[in-house]
Amino acid sequence: MESRHAEMVAAQPWLPQPWIVREVIRETADVVTLSLQPGEGAAAMSFGPGQFNMLYAFGVGEVPISISGDPADASRLIHTIRDVGLVSRALCGLQPGALVGVRGPFGSCWPVEAQAGQDVVVAAGGIGLAPLRPVLYHLARHRARYGNVVLLYGARKPDELLFGVELEAWRQAGIQVEVTVDHADAAWRGNVGVATTLIRHARFSPRNAAAFICGPEVMMRFTAAALEERGMAQERLFISMERNMKCAVGFCGHCQLGPEFICMDGPVFAWPRMRRLMAVREL
Amino acid sequence: MPDVPATDARILQADRLDRLFEALIARGYHCVGPTLGEGAIVYDEISGSTDLPRGWTDEQAPGQYRLKKRNDGAYFGYVVGPHSWKKYLFEPQRRLWQLKRAGQRFERTDEPPEPKRYAFIGVRACEIAALRIQDRVFAEGSFVEPGYAKTREQSLVIAVNCTQAAATCFCVAMNTGPEVREGFDLALTEILEPSHHFLIQAGSERGRELLSALPTAPCTAELQQAAKTAVAQASRQTRTMETAGLKELLQKNLESPQWQDIATRCLSCANCTMACPTCFCSSVEDTSDLTGDHAERWQRWDSCFNPDFSYIHGGEVRKTTASRYRQWMTHKLSTWFDQFGSSGCVGCGRCITWCPVGIDLTEEVRKMTQPEGGRA
Amino acid sequence: MKHLQDVIAEHPFFQDLESAHLALVTGCAKMASFKSGEFLFRYGGAAEHFFLLRHGRVSLEITAPGRETFRFQTVGPGEVIGWSWLFEPHQAQFDARAVDDVSVIQFDGKCLRGKCEADAALGYNLMKRFARVLVQRFTDTRLQLMDVYGKQTR
Numbered sequence A: 001m002e003s004r005h006a007e008m009v010a011a012q013p014w015l016p017q018p019w020i021v022r023e024v025i026r027e028t029a030d031v032v033t034l035s036l037q038p039g040e041g042a043a044a045m046s047f048g049p050g051q052f053n054m055l056y057a058f059g060v061g062e063v064p065i066s067i068s069g070d071p072a073d074a075s076r077l078i079h080t081i082r083d084v085g086l087v088s089r090a091l092c093g094l095q096p097g098a099l100v101g102v103r104g105p106f107g108s109c110w111p112v113e114a115q116a117g118q119d120v121v122v123a124a125g126g127i128g129l130a131p132l133r134p135v136l137y138h139l140a141r142h143r144a145r146y147g148n149v150v151l152l153y154g155a156r157k158p159d160e161l162l163f164g165v166e167l168e169a170w171r172q173a174g175i176q177v178e179v180t181v182d183h184a185d186a187a188w189r190g191n192v193g194v195a196t197t198l199i200r201h202a203r204f205s206p207r208n209a210a211a212f213i214c215g216p217e218v219m220m221r222f223t224a225a226a227l228e229e230r231g232m233a234q235e236r237l238f239i240s241m242e243r244n245m246k247c248a249v250g251f252c253g254h255c256q257l258g259p260e261f262i263c264m265d266g267p268v269f270a271w272p273r274m275r276r277l278m279a280v281r282e283l
Numbered sequence B: 001m002p003d004v005p006a007t008d009a010r011i012l013q014a015d016r017l018d019r020l021f022e023a024l025i026a027r028g029y030h031c032v033g034p035t036l037g038e039g040a041i042v043y044d045e046i047s048g049s050t051d052l053p054r055g056w057t058d059e060q061a062p063g064q065y066r067l068k069k070r071n072d073g074a075y076f077g078y079v080v081g082p083h084s085w086k087k088y089l090f091e092p093q094r095r096l097w098q099l100k101r102a103g104q105r106f107e108r109t110d111e112p113p114e115p116k117r118y119a120f121i122g123v124r125a126c127e128i129a130a131l132r133i134q135d136r137v138f139a140e141g142s143f144v145e146p147g148y149a150k151t152r153e154q155s156l157v158i159a160v161n162c163t164q165a166a167a168t169c170f171c172v173a174m175n176t177g178p179e180v181r182e183g184f185d186l187a188l189t190e191i192l193e194p195s196h197h198f199l200i201q202a203g204s205e206r207g208r209e210l211l212s213a214l215p216t217a218p219c220t221a222e223l224q225q226a227a228k229t230a231v232a233q234a235s236r237q238t239r240t241m242e243t244a245g246l247k248e249l250l251q252k253n254l255e256s257p258q259w260q261d262i263a264t265r266c267l268s269c270a271n272c273t274m275a276c277p278t279c280f281c282s283s284v285e286d287t288s289d290l291t292g293d294h295a296e297r298w299q300r301w302d303s304c305f306n307p308d309f310s311y312i313h314g315g316e317v318r319k320t321t322a323s324r325y326r327q328w329m330t331h332k333l334s335t336w337f338d339q340f341g342s343s344g345c346v347g348c349g350r351c352i353t354w355c356p357v358g359i360d361l362t363e364e365v366r367k368m369t370q371p372e373g374g375r376a
Numbered sequence C: 001m002k003h004l005q006d007v008i009a010e011h012p013f014f015q016d017l018e019s020a021h022l023a024l025v026t027g028c029a030k031m032a033s034f035k036s037g038e039f040l041f042r043y044g045g046a047a048e049h050f051f052l053l054r055h056g057r058v059s060l061e062i063t064a065p066g067r068e069t070f071r072f073q074t075v076g077p078g079e080v081i082g083w084s085w086l087f088e089p090h091q092a093q094f095d096a097r098a099v100d101d102v103s104v105i106q107f108d109g110k111c112l113r114g115k116c117e118a119d120a121a122l123g124y125n126l127m128k129r130f131a132r133v134l135v136q137r138f139t140d141t142r143l144q145l146m147d148v149y150g151k152q153t154r
Helices: A004-011 A086-092 A126-141 A164-172 A195-201 A217-229 A271-278 B018-026 B125-138 B146-154 B205-212 B221-234 B246-252 B258-263 B271-275 B321-340 B361-369 C004-010 C019-026 C109-118 C120-146
Strands: A017-028 A031-038 A052-057 A061-066 A077-082 A099-106 A119-125 A149-155 A176-181 A209-214 A237-240 A268-270 B010-013 B030-037 B040-045 B056-061 B064-069 B093-102 B105-108 B118-123 B156-160 B186-191 B197-202 B282-288 B294-301 C029-034 C039-041 C049-055 C058-062 C070-075 C095-098 C102-108
Touching (some): A004 A017, A017 B105, A031 A099, A061 A077, A061 A086, A061 B282, A077 A086, A077 A126, A119 A217, A126 A164, A126 A209, A126 A217, A164 A176, A176 A195, A195 A217, A209 A217, A217 A237, A217 C120, A268 A271, B018 B156, B018 B205, B118 B125, B125 B146, B125 B321, B156 B205, B186 B221, B197 B205, B197 B221, B246 B321, B246 B361, B258 B361, B321 B361, C004 C019, C004 C029, C004 C102
Parallel strands (some): A119 A149, A209 A237, B030 B118, B118 B156, B156 B186
Antiparallel strands (some): A017 A031, A031 A077, A052 A061, A237 A268, B056 B064, B093 B105, B186 B197, C058 C095
């Protein structure tokens, strides 16, 4: 993805560019979506689905956050952030008008356009729906280009489900949307059970499908295994990995997993490249 | 020195070594090189031959380093110390930027440091190999680290051929030395017998220009031979490493019990990674002032031996020393090939010398290659 | 209307069941339906049946005094519910409640056990099918226990 923003980051890879918080959407108790617009000196950003930015909470620190917006809409930059630490908490607490530092976009993309004519399975767990949202926007917009499209989305509890409005819009657009939660009380009328339990209800042809999987590592492992069991080819499964990323440009060494730099070779990988590595403890 | 045309080899008398410093300083270079400090031979800013560790050598073994007096006046009669040149190109700590939050923009309030023009004096063959390896990390990948690239580009490498090897050296096995073959501006060979001279060659245009400014004489066949003999002595190394098939072997042994065995000795102190001339990992730290409107970011050397290194939400990926040592060794000797097309090890032996418990990389590789019971 | 045997043959649980066995199991089956909120079976009750779901979803639950009803899984069309009919003492281990209006194929456990005892090949075949479901449920439960989306404390 070539863009002026990317060029600026290439020239000064350590320097965050200024962006302004335009809108804050509280998704759940600990998840916030920020809509950003370029500040003075920053340029609009084009990106591919699956790419991430380093978001800098001024004076606090920087964390990698996937872009959760629509890749066709370059007018704003959307990030969905879960409050899990010092920096993400600071980002979640930002108000409209606040300045946030952005470096990016970095990393590999979900190869969604390459699946034209095929069935597409999108499997998300928890906050893992955020990095997949650009894929779903794309699929919904170009629904006719693809065969069956199914979203399998698992979350912890009903009140931790993200993007309720979009889930409905994607259903309307002809995507089979299946949602489940790990835990629920009797008030919840939807599915209960881990994300993998949805696979048996998904309508797709395993031999003519690709899958994009994002969630906690264990969830991705089990989902990939279940999709393989359903007859999908390993090389048509894609996952998005997380490791400690400090620089996002291959300098700092933190995000290595075996031969891979997650920041540059990933975060999106074809499953066969990760399968063996993920099976090794503490790699 | 086989690659350098004989016409290029000149002789500089040892007592005129300061003419080299003068020429470098006149051209605006900051001279850095070996000097005595911290009970070792370290790299620091130097201004002339009197700063060099003349008449000193180093004695090294696993977990051991001792300075010893030589009974001659050799300027470069040591091998390698705890420092490496990376500290000038990739500083142990530096401020990346200082920013002020001003309306809808960031105002840069620091003066971005002007990259220095260094003359690295006394660079060994293995160290040139290490510089080339870090070039691939910082200057030849998808992204370029501007500070590194600029400093590296405008700095001079004044190499010195080794004429002796430490007990910890294994550059012959790693095919990085002991002769300086490429990647230098000037290369010196110190000759003590029959008289104290430097055989000096240029390896670049800048080196040629510099050489022309020095009071040199043509090299005689006798001195040429003396230099050859001196460098040959450095090829006699007690340590070695079997590199054929090592990349694959380590990948097949990710679950080897040997990692646990190493972990019973390894203190996870990170010394090996600090001393290693190719280790490049770093971390950043963000701070702000009390108003919250001024902030800065610092970069510091980090190590895969630090528990926090692999931290992701929920905890560290590599909780055990066994997993951290495995990361270090498999990265250095195996996955480095996948990432940068070469080994990450140059055979300088620093990790062996500076390991407080004397873990010997070559010995651990040997055990991995020929495990007891013979299963490879 | 479809013949009962065809409906059973089409259900994923009995995929590729040989026709002789299909006839045997059909002899113990009937169609049934449950209204939303109705229980298919309850904890502690006699486990006399198992069910293949055709339409609607069923919630598997455990209740305990002073606690919210713990819903550990929902099962939907194409899935099977109930295995206590296979094992002594043939008592249900949890509640199964229809979330939606549900239609099922209901099998008489006693009838089927008798046929399994008489025909070891059928018994083994059925046991393999149930074992697979049980393993799947175990795997799901392990994953659920890990609480993978939960916040980890250091």
